[in-house]
Amino acid sequence: MPLLNLEEAAKRFPNASFTTAVGNPALRAKLTEKAKQFGLVEHSLIHPTVIRSRHVRFGAGVVVCAGSTLTTDIEVGKGVQININCSVSHDCVLGDYATLAPGVHLCGNVHVGRGAYIGAGVVVKNGTPDRPLVIGPGTVVGAGACVTKSWEAGLTVVGVPAAILRQRSCNAT
Template identity: 50%
Template sequence: MTENIQKKEKLIAIYGASGFGRELAWLIESCAKRGMNYNIICFIDDDEKKHGTHLNNIPVLSLKDAKKRYPQATVVGGIGNPKIREKLMNKAADQGFVFETIIHPDTESSQWLEISEGSVICAGNTLTTNITLGHHVQINLDCTIGHDVIMGDYTTLAPGVHISGWVHFGKRVYVGTGAVIINGTEEAPLTIGDDAVIGAGACVTKSVPPLETWGGVPAKPLKKR
């Protein structure tokens, strides 16, 4: 006789009671409606004024209170800014939290993906083949990612970004809404350096050095940070 074994519910805390944090809550609730065994138990936020309040019917707690009340919960980063998200995820790890990876079921992809913990892939994305995502990568709504793309830890894509094949991202890269990045080659991948920012609507046709902000069509350097 076959036994019906119910999957254990995953308790999830979203670190960051922000705009993207609320969108992430919606995403996780959408995943739960599609059969994933998720339960959002709280937002975590460092702003003391928010502690004890509710955001879209979800309680907001401090990091220490969240760990005390829900020691078995996993954390997902609810902040779009890569540097701030890195700081918060390090704080959560110091408190003993582990991290959940969220992939919306409307994502189209091959089996040839490597996705590290803490990453978030929102609804409507297409990832083709031989793609590597680092820790805590965020891919917002309706992006496309081509073959042999590598994204370093905390890389963040805003909605509607399109990336062709053989593009390699460093860490903490931010790509604005609607940006397009053309392909590199196997011998010479197009690279986007650590902490670079690509402006909304930009068309990137060549490699971007670390710490620079590029924008326009074709994209050119705007400033170095």
């Protein structure tokens, strides 16, 4: 398999499809937009072992890895990455370019903001239909945390129960 830059790839394989295999949400969004500018087309990868109901809506260019389960009435935005062995329960919404690292469990009625990063092994407690539990855009949840309440945008939170480590989120991976 040749190693090509985007310009060469677009020339050699016009209209080829691509997937951006990068965990960092901001970088993934940037690289995806760049690849689209060269005329390449986003492609989703959903592993055959993924269990999901027919009431799950996927945006373009999502990656859902082996062993993950998505139940019902779930919205998965474009460019979302769901790593191995995650569970996403009813009425969850994943904003564009959000990342779930391996082994994340989202209980029902959880809204993950655009570009948020949820670290390995995180558990997010359920919200309610009237009051979803919201993780703000760009917020990073450190590996192993248990999120028990909503958090605003641009934070880094860690621990059990999760508490603020930093006001502005940092590089999560």
